[in-house]
Amino acid sequence: MAARLPEAEALIDSLAQALRGSVNSETGLVGIYSGGAWVAQRLHRALGLQLPVGQLAITLHRDDFDRIGLHREQRRSHLPFPVEGRDILLVDDVLHTGRTIRAALNELWDFGRPKSVRLVALVDRGGRELPIAADFTGAKVDVDAGESLVLSEENGRLRLTAVKASP
Amino acid sequence: MSRSLQLGPDGRLVHLLSTEGLPAETLRHILDTADQFVSVNEREVKKVPLLRGRSLFNVFFENSTRTRTTFEIAAKRLSADVVNLNIGASSTAKGESLLDTVWNLQAMDADMFVVRHKEAGAPHLVARHVKPGVHVINAGDGRHAHPTQGLLDVYTIRHYKKDFSRLVVAIVGDILHSRVARSQIHALKTLGVPEVRVIGPRTLLPADVERLGVRVFHDMAAGLRGCDVVMTLRLQSERMSGPLLPSAGEFNKAYGLTPEKLAQASPDAIVMHPGPMNRGVEIDSSVADGGQSVIMPQVTFGIAVRMAVMAILAGNA
Numbered sequence: 445m446a447a448r449l450p451e452a453e454a455l456i457d458s459l460a461q462a463l464r465g466s467v468n469s470e471t472g473l474v475g476i477y478s479g480g481a482w483v484a485q486r487l488h489r490a491l492g493l494q495l496p497v498g499q500l501a502i503t504l505h506r507d508d509f510d511r512i513g514l515h516r517e518q519r520r521s522h523l524p525f526p527v528e529g530r531d532i533l534l535v536d537d538v539l540h541t542g543r544t545i546r547a548a549l550n551e552l553w554d555f556g557r558p559k560s561v562r563l564v565a566l567v568d569r570g571g572r573e574l575p576i577a578a579d580f581t582g583a584k585v586d587v588d589a590g591e592s593l594v595l596s597e598e599n600g601r602l603r604l605t606a607v608k609a610s611p
Numbered sequence: 612m613s614r615s616l617q618l619g620p621d622g623r624l625v626h627l628l629s630t631e632g633l634p635a636e637t638l639r640h641i642l643d644t645a646d647q648f649v650s651v652n653e654r655e656v657k658k659v660p661l662l663r664g665r666s667l668f669n670v671f672f673e674n675s676t677r678t679r680t681t682f683e684i685a686a687k688r689l690s691a692d693v694v695n696l697n698i699g700a701s702s703t704a705k706g707e708s709l710l711d712t713v714w715n716l717q718a719m720d721a722d723m724f725v726v727r728h729k730e731a732g733a734p735h736l737v738a739r740h741v742k743p744g745v746h747v748i749n750a751g752d753g754r755h756a757h758p759t760q761g762l763l764d765v766y767t768i769r770h771y772k773k774d775f776s777r778l779v780v781a782i783v784g785d786i787l788h789s790r791v792a793r794s795q796i797h798a799l800k801t802l803g804v805p806e807v808r809v810i811g812p813r814t815l816l817p818a819d820v821e822r823l824g825v826r827v828f829h830d831m832a833a834g835l836r837g838c839d840v841v842m843t844l845r846l847q848s849e850r851m852s853g854p855l856l857p858s859a860g861e862f863n864k865a866y867g868l869t870p871e872k873l874a875q876a877s878p879d880a881i882v883m884h885p886g887p888m889n890r891g892v893e894i895d896s897s898v899a900d901g902g903q904s905v906i907m908p909q910v911t912f913g914i915a916v917r918m919a920v921m922a923i924l925a926g927n928a
Contacts, residue, residue, distance in 0.1 A: 504651065504659040513623075513926025514661070520650050528655075554656040 452595060452602040455566055455582030456483060460490035462580050463533070463564065467491055472532045472558075474498035476548050477519045479537030479595035482602055483566050487535065496524040500534075505547035521551055528556035537595040539565035542576035567604065569593055616738050623927040626738040626747040627920050629756040630798040638802055642766050644919035645912070651688065652915055661922050662691035665722040669695045670712070671750070672728040677887065678750055681910070682725045682759075685917035689925075691723070713737050717745060723921065724748070731755035746924040754790050759920060760885050761794025763913040765802060767905055768840055770912065771881050775799070781808040781834055781876075782825075784844035784866060784893050785815045787855075791885045792844055796823050810834035811866060814855040831866055835875040842883045843868050846893045859892045868894045873903065881905045 467473075472495055475484025481499045488497040501519040506512075534548060545563060552558065562579040569587045587593055592609040595602055615632050619625045624637055651659055667686040669679050679695060686693045698712060707715075713724065723746045726734040731753030738747040751757040765775075772778055780799055786792045786809050799807050800823070809820055810828045820827060828834030835841060851859040868882065882894075882904045890896045899906060 501647075504647070504661060509661055509926060514644060514922045520647055550660075554651075554654050554659070556655050 449585060449593075449604045449606065450567070450583045452566065452604050456486045456490065456602070459483075459564060459566070459580060459582050460487055463487065463491060466562070466580075467493060467533065468531075469494045470530065471495070472498060472523075472525050472527065472530045473535065474500055474523065474532055474552065475535040476537075476544060477501045479566070480535045482595065482597060483537055483564075484535040486602070487533075487564070498523040498525065500548050500551050502544060502547040502551055505550040507543060507547065521555070523552075523555050526556060527552060527558050529559050530556075532558045532561045533564055534561050535564045535566075537566045538593045539563075539568045539576075539578050539581070540571050540593075542572045542574035545576050546574055566595065567593065616735055619927065624923055625927055626734075626749075627758050627924065628734050628738060628747065628749045630758045630761045630794045630801070631756070633797075633801065635801050635803070638762070638765070638798060641762055641916065641919050641923060642769060644923060645762075645766055645915040648688075648915035648918040648922075649912065651918075652911070658688050658690060660690045662686065662689035662722075662925055665691045665925060666720060667691045667693050667723040667725065667921070668716050668721045669693065669725045669750075670698060670716065670727075671696065672698045672709070672726075672733070673751070674699055675727060675751070678727065678760075679725075681913050682748075682750060682917055685914050686723075686921060688914070689918055689921055691921070694721075709733060709736065710740055713740065717741060721745065723924065725750045727751045729753055746927075748920060748924070751790055754788055754793075756794050757790040758794050758798075759913070759917050760791050761798045762920070763909060763916040764791075764795050764842065764883060764885070765798045766912050766916050767883060767909050768799075768881070770908070771905060772839060775802045775804045778804050778839045779806045779808065779837055779877075780804055780840040780842065781810055781828075781838045782842045782844065783810045783831070783834070783868065785846050785850060786811050786820060786844070787815045787817050788847060788850065789844050792842075793823075795842060796825060800824050808834050808838070812856070812862075815850075831872050832875050835872060838876040838880055840881055840883065841868065841873065841876055843894045845885060845887065846889055848889070851892070859889070863892050867892060868898050870895070870897055870901070873898055879903075883909055886910065 473484050473488050475481035484497050499522045501521045564580040565578040566582045568581045568584045587606055591606045594605050617626050617628050669682055683693050725748045726737055727750040733752050734747055734749035782792050807825045809825045856862050884906045
């Protein structure tokens with residue numbers, strides 16, 4: 445069993461504190477589906493940002509398409525502001541191998557060339573397979589290799605749980 | 612028992628040969644996937660890497676610049692390498708058989724074939740003989756099927772009408788020779804459209820058309836009454852005069868879609884046409900260019916639907 449996991453809501457509060465000095469009225473906040481999008485919505489509210497929050501679906505840039513094919517996917521990227529020349533805060537829930545972030549960056553670039561991208565992760569579980577690091581992290585956590593960290597929403601509250609990864 | 616050539620043992624789509632026999636779930640998967648690609652086509656960069664490093668061969672034994680171009684654009688937006696072969700003008704003239712042509716292309720490491728042929732069943736023959744992992748898409752075979760056209764038509768209907776379960780859809784014109792009509796009818800019935808009508812002269816309706824589950828009308832006004840969707844078909848020029856029809860003018864008088872005839876349909880009915888249109892024959896310009904026409908969106912959605920089919924097939928290696 446992994447050690448006790450931190451409270452997701454408390455991590456979001458501390459992330460919002462950490463980000464406060466690093467955003468302005470032109471900053472674009474973008475969450476990666478699905479957990480990252482939830483976290484981005486919370487941060488957006490907490491920071492009182494003016495631009496609407498964006499969402500990225502990474503299906504079309506995944507690197508395991510050859511193995512898993514194209515599954516039914518209703519989620520779509522939605523960027524309600526021009527990406528070109530903008531400072532972007534990219535938000536994900538669990539930072540692990542870094543492959544999701546690589547795909548998200550490719551997806552983001554299909555909408556334009558941002559001025560900068562900084563990465564915000566609710567939790568970092570280590571295990572990177574790519575040279576990717578977060579600029580803002582809620583907490584570092586230890587999870588057994590055979591487990592997945594899942595962010596879920598219950599009664600309007602976000603919660604982190606560790607579940608046995610499907611083989 | 613084999614489920615059909617199109618579906619693998621696990622029920623996944625491995626070739627797209629016909630809308631007939633495809634489960635509703637498979638059709639919905641294609642339409643939902645096309646939704647994603649509609650949004651890709653609205654982006655600054657209209658390209659995604661799903662088919663990077665794969666080769667798609669457009670093998671057209673029957674000429675069609677428009678259909679071939681839409682497959683070419685779809686494949687290129689998925690980052691595939693595309694080779695267009697107009698076989699009518701080359702190999703068959705030299706006596707090479709269909710399968711010899713395909714085997715030669717397969718030896719060049721083709722991953723996907725888009726096949727159009729004047730003979731019904733030609734794409735099926737190709738699908739039966741390609742290596743595992745190679746996919747075939749039927750781009751029109753004889754009078755049999757044109758599944759991507761049927762799918763883009765149901766995609767367009769879903770886009771405007773949202774729900775199939777209460778629709779009345781009319782298909783007007785030359786049903787007998789139309790592979791488009793057959794693909795539309797199978798897709799519409801499978802997706803749960805309660806009433807599909809076909810409207811046309813007796814000479815242009817197949818004798819057993821009711822077996823497809825459609826209502827038959829010979830009178831345009833009666834057939835269009837209360838319709839939510841009016842799908843006009845192209846009248847092939849070689850049929851405009853001959854044993855089946857007195858003349859294009861006579862056909863237009865009885866079955867050409869004019870504003871007056873369209874007034875019989877529901878006020879919010881949409882008008883569709885698979886293109887290319889014969890203005891003044893099966894459809895009047897004022898209808899084709901009018902407020903109820905969704906003919907240009909059909910073309911746009913056609914790219915996304917073909918991208919969806921290619922991406923799903925490529926992922927189901």
